Amino acid sequence: xxxxxxxxxxxxxxxxxxxxxxxxPAPAARAETALPSPAGxxxxxxxxxxxxxxxxxxxxxxxxxxxxxxxIEAEAAQRADAPAELxxxxxxxxxxxxxxxxxxxxxxxxxxAELAALARSLDEGLAERIRQAELSAGEARQIKNxxxxxxxADEALRAxxxxxxxxxxxxxxxxxxxxxxxxxxxxxxVVAAWSALPPAARDPAALERELEALRQQSFSTAGTR
Amino acid sequence: xxxxxxxxxxxxxxxxxxxxxxxxxxEMVELPPETGxxxxxxxxxxxxxxxxxxxxxxxxxxxxxxxCWDQKACLGEGKLAAANPNGIPANYxxxxxxxxxxxxxxxxxxxxxxxVQTQSWNLVFLPYCTGDVHSGSKVAVYDDAYPATPRxxxxxxxxxxxxxxxxxxAHLGQPRKMLLTGFSAGGVGSTVTYPLVRGIxxxxxxxxxxxxxxxxxxxxxxxxxxxxxxxxxxxxxxEAWGLDGPDGLVTRxxxxxxxxxxxxxxxxxxxxxxxxxxxxxxxxxFTRDTNFSAFSYEKFYADIANxxxxxxYRAALFSRWWPDIARWTANLATYANVSFHVPYFRxxxxxxxxxxxxxxxxxxxxxxxxxxxxxxDNALDRGPxxxxxxxxxxxxxxxxxxxxxxxxxxLSNLVS
Numbered sequence: 001x002x003x004x005x006x007x008x009x010x011x012x013x014x015x016x017x018x019x020x021x022x023x024x025p026a027p028a029a030r031a032e033t034a035l036p037s038p039a040g041x042x043x044x045x046x047x048x049x050x051x052x053x054x055x056x057x058x059x060x061x062x063x064x065x066x067x068x069x070x071x072i073e074a075e076a077a078q079r080a081d082a083p084a085e086l087x088x089x090x091x092x093x094x095x096x097x098x099x100x101x102x103x104x105x106x107x108x109x110x111x112x113a114e115l116a117a118l119a120r121s122l123d124e125g126l127a128e129r130i131r132q133a134e135l136s137a138g139e140a141r142q143i144k145n146x147x148x149x150x151x152x153a154d155e156a157l158r159a160x161x162x163x164x165x166x167x168x169x170x171x172x173x174x175x176x177x178x179x180x181x182x183x184x185x186x187x188x189x190v191v192a193a194w195s196a197l198p199p200a201a202r203d204p205a206a207l208e209r210e211l212e213a214l215r216q217q218s219f220s221t222a223g224t225r
Numbered sequence: 226x227x228x229x230x231x232x233x234x235x236x237x238x239x240x241x242x243x244x245x246x247x248x249x250x251x252e253m254v255e256l257p258p259e260t261g262x263x264x265x266x267x268x269x270x271x272x273x274x275x276x277x278x279x280x281x282x283x284x285x286x287x288x289x290x291x292x293c294w295d296q297k298a299c300l301g302e303g304k305l306a307a308a309n310p311n312g313i314p315a316n317y318x319x320x321x322x323x324x325x326x327x328x329x330x331x332x333x334x335x336x337x338x339x340x341v342q343t344q345s346w347n348l349v350f351l352p353y354c355t356g357d358v359h360s361g362s363k364v365a366v367y368d369d370a371y372p373a374t375p376r377x378x379x380x381x382x383x384x385x386x387x388x389x390x391x392x393x394x395a396h397l398g399q400p401r402k403m404l405l406t407g408f409s410a411g412g413v414g415s416t417v418t419y420p421l422v423r424g425i426x427x428x429x430x431x432x433x434x435x436x437x438x439x440x441x442x443x444x445x446x447x448x449x450x451x452x453x454x455x456x457x458x459x460x461x462x463x464e465a466w467g468l469d470g471p472d473g474l475v476t477r478x479x480x481x482x483x484x485x486x487x488x489x490x491x492x493x494x495x496x497x498x499x500x501x502x503x504x505x506x507x508x509x510x511f512t513r514d515t516n517f518s519a520f521s522y523e524k525f526y527a528d529i530a531n532x533x534x535x536x537x538y539r540a541a542l543f544s545r546w547w548p549d550i551a552r553w554t555a556n557l558a559t560y561a562n563v564s565f566h567v568p569y570f571r572x573x574x575x576x577x578x579x580x581x582x583x584x585x586x587x588x589x590x591x592x593x594x595x596x597x598x599x600x601x602d603n604a605l606d607r608g609p610x611x612x613x614x615x616x617x618x619x620x621x622x623x624x625x626x627x628x629x630x631x632x633x634x635x636l637s638n639l640v641s
Contacts (some may be wrong), residue, residue, distance in 0.1 A: 099335050138328035145632050146337035170321030174314045193417040208364040219258045219269050224347045
């Protein structure tokens with residue numbers, strides 16, 4: 001049960017997780033002004049790593065303490081797909097850390113070559129992060145746009161590449177829920193019967209009860225996911 | 226909602242399958258119809274959760290998207306319509322076709338530009354599909370535009386938010402810090418459902434509201450529409466969305482909020498501040514917002530609806546909006562735990578919403594505030610309340626906005 005770790009942290013808010021060293025979460029971000037246009041990239045060169053940093057499998061991923069990672073591993077062990085899930089989490093956290101470094105490097109005015117290298121490594125992981133539902137479409141589009149800004153100089157070409165990328169990578173809306181059409185057909189019948197009553201006999205509350213019963217009949221098998 | 230119904234609803238949510246997605250993944254939750262949750266077209270209400278094992282804090286974002294109290298608007302037709310008339314698809318977060326409303330730093334854990342401290346919290350996104358600013362409790366049959374094909378509209382916003390909060394409590398537990406935020410209709414929704422969600426989640430740490438561009442303007446029923454231009458809107462939605470019904474929000478507020486006057490919906494914000502003195506309430510909007518003001522007045526005032534040209538239209542809107550803002554901020558300033566941030570203009574989305582896309586163009590330069598970001602941090606960190614209204618500032622018309630805002634405008638133009 002994946003909510004278990006949160007329950008653990010709730011048991012002792014603001015305290016280190018049990019069973020190990022104190023957690024070392026990434027520093028809380030402060031709300032800052034969005035980055036300006038990168039036109040004319042500055043050339044100051046803070047030291048930045050240029051690729052997604054893959055920590056050794058024995059080390060926790062970036063931003064996660066040993067104790068936190070141990071708890072995550074223990075929790076994941078209850079899943080049938082534990083190794084794959086831990087691999088996914090590690091990949092996500094490393095990619096997310098690369099995005100943080102990319103953002104920081106841009107804000108600090110890193111060299112164009114370093115930014116481009118970071119951007120390429122982000123780009124390589126983007127499709128998998130989308131596939132894993134770790135990014136919303138809007139979020140992914142912003143990241144792709146940021147990547148293109150440092151890798152493609154021409155604005156028109158950038159826009160075209162973004163359009164083609166979105167068409168290829170972002171999902172179309174799922175087909176309509178098949179339960180909905182049947183529900184709406186029967187709803188039309190219910191409302192028509194109600195409307196055919198003399199105005200004095202039309203009880204909105206009765207109609208609502210009937211429609212509610214129909215809704216529950218139509219959708220009551222719903223669960224999560 | 227009766228006690229027995231509340232119990233059975235909670236039992237249903239407890240019995241619902243546990244979260245299947247892993248951490249840092251957007252999980253879709255479809256609420257059982259027995260909870261009363263529904264989209265406007267009667268389809269199941271779906272919301273989205275992105276959990277982290279590294280925080281016990283929770284940030285809940287309410288989506289905006291217009292409002293409706295007539296058939297065309299509820300069908301999504303016309304300029305002043307409601308969003309998502311056909312419900313929320315299961316892949317809403319990942320779909321290219323419906324993602325424009327999702328672009329806010331509050332739901333982006335991996336934002337390439339805009340950092341907000343809540344991005345490391347557990348994130349929840351409440352889509353908007355009921356046309357009732359997440360507040361309604363009524364099923365309406367609208368046939369004013371197409372009598373042969375009536376639209377049944379399930380104004381079930383209150384049930385959606387309540388059931389979502391109960392699901393979160395049942396599956397994620399009691400949070401430490403809690404932020405409710407939302408833009409446009411979501412700004413209103415996060416405000417009016419704050420006491421419900423707070424009561425269900427019972428956060429152990431700081432609780433904060435950041436309501437963007439969804440003000441509840443003062444409008445006492447004892448006054449006139451000349452004195453209080455938002456009065457016709459308030460009267461309309463009270464009836465259309467069942468706010469005064471047995472389970473309606475106005476009825477429920479009587480037992481939940483100290484200082485709430487049922488004869489003035491505009492008293493909700495102050496009543497929240499009085500009822501939860503340890504919480505912080507932050508409100509934002511633009512002085513030149515021509516979207517929320519249009520929803521507030523256009524259908525109620527002929528001189529706006531029939532304005533001869535855009536300049537006359539804006540003049541008629543602002544002749545009501547600006548006095549409303551002045552009354553609203555004067556009232557908010559009387560509460561010790563309330564902040565507000567009112568910049569002048571941003572050249573995107575009709576100056577509507579500060580927290581969509583990113584925070585560029587939301588500063589109040591004369592007060593030395595570069596963007597709404599410091600305001601957000603101040604509210605979350607419990608700094609001295611910030612109360613700033615930007616005077617008329619022509620420089621806002623030509624200010625340089627971020628490339629992400631430009632991208633949003635480009636995409637919006639392509640869609641329209």
